Amino acid sequence: MTGWSRHTGLAIALDQENVDTDQLIPARFMSTPRSEGYGQFLLNDQRRDHTGALIEAHPLNLNPKTSILVMRRNFGSGSSREAAVYALVDFGIRVVLAPSFGDIFASNAVNNGLLPARLPDAVIDRMIAQLGASTAQVTIDLPSSTISIANESVRFDLDATWRQKLVNGWDDIDLTQVHADAIAEYRALRAQQKPWIFSAQETAG
Amino acid sequence: MMPRTLLDKLWQEHEITRRDDGASLLWVDRHLIHEGSHHAFAKLAARKANTAEPGLTYGVVDHYAPTRGAPATTDIARMISTLEDNAERYGITCFGLDDPRQGIVHVIGPEQGLTLPGMLVNCGDSHTSTHGAFGALAFGIGATEVAHVLATQTIWQKKPKSLRIVINGQLAPGVGAKDIALAWISKLGADGARGQAIEYAGETVRSLSMAGRMTLCNLSIEGGGRFGMIAPDQTTFDYVRGRPYAPTDADWDRALEAWASLKSDPDAAFDREVEINAADIVPIVTWGTSPEEALPITSTVPEPNNLEGADAQKLSETLEYMGLRPGQPLSDVVVDQVFIGSCTNARIEDLRDAAAVLSGRKSKVPGLVSPGSKLVKEQAEAEGLDRVFVKAGLDWVGSGCSMCVAMNGDAVPAGNRCASTTNRNFRGRQGRGARTHLMSPAMVAAAAVTGHLADVRPLLAGRGVA
Numbered sequence: 001m002t003g004w005s006r007h008t009g010l011a012i013a014l015d016q017e018n019v020d021t022d023q024l025i026p027a028r029f030m031s032t033p034r035s036e037g038y039g040q041f042l043l044n045d046q047r048r049d050h051t052g053a054l055i056e057a058h059p060l061n062l063n064p065k066t067s068i069l070v071m072r073r074n075f076g077s078g079s080s081r082e083a084a085v086y087a088l089v090d091f092g093i094r095v096v097l098a099p100s101f102g103d104i105f106a107s108n109a110v111n112n113g114l115l116p117a118r119l120p121d122a123v124i125d126r127m128i129a130q131l132g133a134s135t136a137q138v139t140i141d142l143p144s145s146t147i148s149i150a151n152e153s154v155r156f157d158l159d160a161t162w163r164q165k166l167v168n169g170w171d172d173i174d175l176t177q178v179h180a181d182a183i184a185e186y187r188a189l190r191a192q193q194k195p196w197i198f199s200a201q202e203t204a205g
Numbered sequence: 206m207m208p209r210t211l212l213d214k215l216w217q218e219h220e221i222t223r224r225d226d227g228a229s230l231l232w233v234d235r236h237l238i239h240e241g242s243h244h245a246f247a248k249l250a251a252r253k254a255n256t257a258e259p260g261l262t263y264g265v266v267d268h269y270a271p272t273r274g275a276p277a278t279t280d281i282a283r284m285i286s287t288l289e290d291n292a293e294r295y296g297i298t299c300f301g302l303d304d305p306r307q308g309i310v311h312v313i314g315p316e317q318g319l320t321l322p323g324m325l326v327n328c329g330d331s332h333t334s335t336h337g338a339f340g341a342l343a344f345g346i347g348a349t350e351v352a353h354v355l356a357t358q359t360i361w362q363k364k365p366k367s368l369r370i371v372i373n374g375q376l377a378p379g380v381g382a383k384d385i386a387l388a389w390i391s392k393l394g395a396d397g398a399r400g401q402a403i404e405y406a407g408e409t410v411r412s413l414s415m416a417g418r419m420t421l422c423n424l425s426i427e428g429g430g431r432f433g434m435i436a437p438d439q440t441t442f443d444y445v446r447g448r449p450y451a452p453t454d455a456d457w458d459r460a461l462e463a464w465a466s467l468k469s470d471p472d473a474a475f476d477r478e479v480e481i482n483a484a485d486i487v488p489i490v491t492w493g494t495s496p497e498e499a500l501p502i503t504s505t506v507p508e509p510n511n512l513e514g515a516d517a518q519k520l521s522e523t524l525e526y527m528g529l530r531p532g533q534p535l536s537d538v539v540v541d542q543v544f545i546g547s548c549t550n551a552r553i554e555d556l557r558d559a560a561a562v563l564s565g566r567k568s569k570v571p572g573l574v575s576p577g578s579k580l581v582k583e584q585a586e587a588e589g590l591d592r593v594f595v596k597a598g599l600d601w602v603g604s605g606c607s608m609c610v611a612m613n614g615d616a617v618p619a620g621n622r623c624a625s626t627t628n629r630n631f632r633g634r635q636g637r638g639a640r641t642h643l644m645s646p647a648m649v650a651a652a653a654v655t656g657h658l659a660d661v662r663p664l665l666a667g668r669g670v671a
Contacts, residue, residue, distance in 0.1 A: 015515065018395055018495045022631040027612045031269070031280040034244065045633045050619070074396040077429065078631060079610075080331040082244060082348035100396050103431045104331055108347035159363070161226045172349070173254065176357045179222055179230055183359055186221045186232055196452030196460050197234050197324065198260070 001113050003169030004142070007094050009067030011138040011149070012059045013131040019043075019071060020078035021105060025087040027079075038083060039090035059133065060091070068138050070127050071098040076105025076116070085112045095140050097147065097156065099124050110162045113169065115140065117147070117156035142167050208470035211436055212367050212402045215342040215467070219325045221359060228361050231342075234324035236262040236354050237310050238297070240269045240284045241329050245351035246291045256295045258358040263319055264292040264299035267309045269613050270605030271302075272575050277614030295355075308578020308604045311335040311423065311548035315415070316578055318448025322437040322464040327354050332548045332628065334425040337434035338418035339441055340467040344431045365432065366476040368401040369469075372409040374483035379662040381558070382417035383550060383626070383645035385409070386424035387489040387499040389481055395497040398430030401477065404469060405435050409483040415444040416554035423549045427496040427628055436468035490535055490658050491630045491643040493523045498630070502648070502660045506533045526632060527640050528622065538658045540642070541621040543572035543599070543649050544635075547609035550626035551577030555646040556585050559626075560593040562650035562664050569656030572599045572649075573615065575607040597653065611636045624652035 029041040047058045054061045069088075075098040076084060085108045088096070095115045106116040117140070119127075127149070130136075139148040142163055147154045164170065176183075191198045209217075219231040238245075242264070249256070256262060269276065269284045276282035285302055292299035300306045306313060311332055314320040326336040326343035329351040336343035346360065354360055370389055390397070403425050405418075413421065418435050425433030435441075442461060445451050452460045469475075487501040500507075506524065508531035509517040524531060529538065545551070545559050556576060574594045576582040582604055585591055591601045608615040609627035611634070617623045619638025626649050627634075630641040642658060651661035 017519070018497075020495075020629070020631045022629065022634045026633050026637065027610050028616075030241070030612065031284045034247070045637050050637070074399075074429070077395060078331065078426075078629060080329055080345040080347050081241065085347070100399060102396075103399060103429070104345055104347055108349065111347065111349035161224075161228050161363075164226075172353050172361055173252070173356050176230065176353065176359060176361070179359075182222050183230075183232075183357065187358075190232060194323070194460075194463065196456040197321070199452075199456070 001169045001171060003167050004113065005167050006139065006141050007067065008137065008139040009094060010063060010065050011068035011070060011131065011136050012063050012066050013070040013128045014059060015072065015128050017072035018074045018077055021076055021081050021084035021102070022078055024076065024084035025081065030081065030083050034086060037090045038086040039092065042087040042091045063135055065092065067092050068095045068097065068140070069093055070124065070131060071096055072124065073099045073121070075101050076109070077102035080104040082108045082112070085109050085114055089114055097124065097127070110165050111172070113166060115142070115158070115166060117158055119154065119156050123154055208472040208474070210367050210469040210473040210475060211340065211404055211434055211467060213473070215323070215325070216364055218323065219342060228363050231325055231360050231362055233327050233354050233358050233360055234261065235314070235319055235326045236358070237314055237319070237326065237328040238262060238264045238288070238351065239267050239310050239330065240288045242291065242351055243284070243287050244348035245329065245355060248349065248352040249355055254356045256297065256355045259296040261358060262297045262355065264288055264297050265310050265313055266300070266302050266307055268606045268610060270307065270603065271613055272573070272602035272605055272607050272615055281613060305579055308581065309548045309551065309606060311419070312552060312577035312581065315339065315419065316448070316580060318445060318451035321445060321451065321460070322441060322467050327360060331426045332423050334431065334433040335419050335423040335548060337425070337432055338415060338422040339445070340434060340437035340464065342432065342434070345426065365400055365402040367404065368398055368430065368477045368479065369404045369406055369475040370479045370481065371407040372405065372481045372483050373407045374409060376409060376483045376486065377662070379647055379665050380486050380488055381645050381647070382413055382420040384486050384489045385481065385483065386421050386427070387491065387496065387643065388486050389479065390424065390428040390496050391489070391499040393428055393479065395427065395495045396429040398425065398428045401430055402432035402434065403430040405433065410435055411438065414554055415440060416552040419552065420549055424628060437464050488645065488648050488661055490648065492527065492529060492535060494526060494630055494632050496628070496630060496643060498523070499643070500535060502535055502658060504535055506531055506535060508532050528620070535658050536660060539622070540570055540624045540652050540657060542570050542617065542623050543568065543653045544608045544623055544625040544627065545646055545649055546573065546575035546577070546607050547627040548577070548606070549628040550646050551575060551581065553581050553584050555626065556581070556590050559646040559650040560590045561668055562647050562661060563597040563654065564593045566597060566654045568598045568653035570653060572653055573602055573608055574599050575602050576604050578604050599653065608635055610634065617641070624649045624658065
């Protein structure tokens with residue numbers, strides 16, 4: 001994964017709360033290999049009719065170059081499916097602005113270079129009202145945690161670790177290898193103190 | 206020493222190291238995987254990494270498992286064989302489609318004794334909180350994190366805040382763990398416990414069976430809580446003892462000794478506390494498209510006229526999707542089908558609850574009953590529950606996630622209304638355009654015999670059901 005510090009792109013607002021991961025990508029599409037691209041499935045049941053044809057009037061279909069979404073609370077709640085993040089990323093979405101995110105979704109997002117930026121309800125209210133059905137050019141600056149829209153600049157909330165991961169494109173497995181000795185030491189002690197956790201295979205045959 | 210919560214104790218026990226930014230590297234005692242792990246195995250293969258602890262990892266076929274006959278499509282068959290192939294390649298024990306222990310991951314983990322008190326349990330599934338019912342630190346993770354656990358047997362995590370939900374009082378007959386869960390979720394909201402680890406406590410929780418406790422912990426994520434946990438007690442130990450993977454002999458004695466300390470200290474401080482009186486809870490059903498949109502069966506459908514602006518508009522859209530009339534009594538809502546199953550409510554106790562209502566009665570609508578595992582199925586058949594369901598006119602089928610998540614081909618047709626024992630009433634969850642009402646197994650049985658959402662309590666009269 002490559003890191004990023006600054007992104008300027010097209011933003012739209014979808015005035016919806018509790019957009020769960022089942023909506024982001026319905027389960028029936030999840031047996032598709034990632035190589036085929038998951039962007040086509042993003043919000044499928046909103047964006048496509050029963051024949052699979054795109055519904056022209058949907059804001060994402062009107063603006064397929066959208067890279068920033070403004071959403072209401074509890075975005076990405078529900079299932080842990082990382083495919084929901086793949087659908088957003090493969091569509092071209094780099095940033096989601098919302099008052100709150102599902103915990104697992106937010107972790108998954110950061111692991112795939114997608115920024116889940118938290119903003120107060122009042123700011124999101126104003127953005128949704130200002131944007132309406134239109135689009136805006138928006139710049140996100142990760143190091144300073146700011147969003148610039150028109151002449152206004154707003155700070156968003158982001159865990160410091162997550163910011164570092166996004167900026168550096170870090171992979172946790174690499175970071176964890178540094179602690180290999182501590183892990184080995186912990187494991188040895190745990191196996192000694194709680195042997196039943198490790199002996200399950202042998203006892204069960 | 207500072208009094209500690211159960212969360213504090215479990216966290217400390219699993220913490221290998223902590224970074225300056227507050228993130229802890231935690232040891233994973235059990236890693237459970239299912240067909241959805243294919244993305245994680247692909248990541249592992251891409252970096253030519255191996256599994257760190259295949260002996261602590263267990264696989265099971267559930268999300269795509271067919272409930273009748275062969276897999277519905279070649280894609281579905283491929284998902285199943287990919288898991289079985291990956292498990293074999295990396296030396297992981299897998300309860301495949303033909304294994305007599307196959308079932309839903311959150312049913313078979315406890316059933317096999319793979320889930321034990323004091324463990325840290327991870328699985329690439331948000332309902333992993335289920336295992337917290339044993340006093341375990343259990344949480345769902347995404348595919349990148351699954352790859353990380355496979356490669357290192359550890360997970361990075363920031364310690365969440367603690368929320369204690371205390372439930373006291375006597376539950377009325379016909380009211381159970383599912384109603385408690387929907388009660389607190391509707392009270393606090395679908396993101397009410399976001400960023401928090403829930404400990405369920407109080408005399409009502411103590412009186413629940415392990416099945417009830419698992420239902421309660423399972424639904425933690427529907428209120429935004431990634432963790433749900435209950436301190437283990439004699440009920441827990443009685444459940445665990447003798448399970449295939451549970452400790453035996455001297456190990457059992459040592460384990461019991463260790464497990465005795467797995468409870469919050471009397472003076473431990475929680476970041477937040479919520480109290481619920483069990484006696485106030487009546488059977489609950491969801492009416493909307495989020496689990497927070499739940500009301501007692503005795504209520505009426507909410508009215509947009511009582512709201513303003515955007516809120517009224519959103520409610521109207523939800524009611525349109527759900528095909529409901531504002532102000533309509535919930536008990537007038539006619540259903541098209543029922544589903545009894547899922548990691549939330551497909552254990553033997555759940556099937557008994559439903560059968561107690563259905564016994565000697567006919568279902569007015571079609572429906573599926575999918576037991577949580579092959580062993581639950583076997584047990585139910587030994588008790589004659591299968592005959593109750595079949596005589597009522599319902600289909601008694603195989604075990605898996607089935608119609609809860611509609612991945613295996615079992616789906617609710619567009620526009621159909623389903624009374625369901627599952628965990629999510631999201632738009633399209635049970636199939637495109639499906640209308641889902643969540644409720645307990647007894648309440649689904651009541652909907653089946655009446656043909657509409659219905660209060661189960663009068664149907665239990667004279668049946669000697671607790």
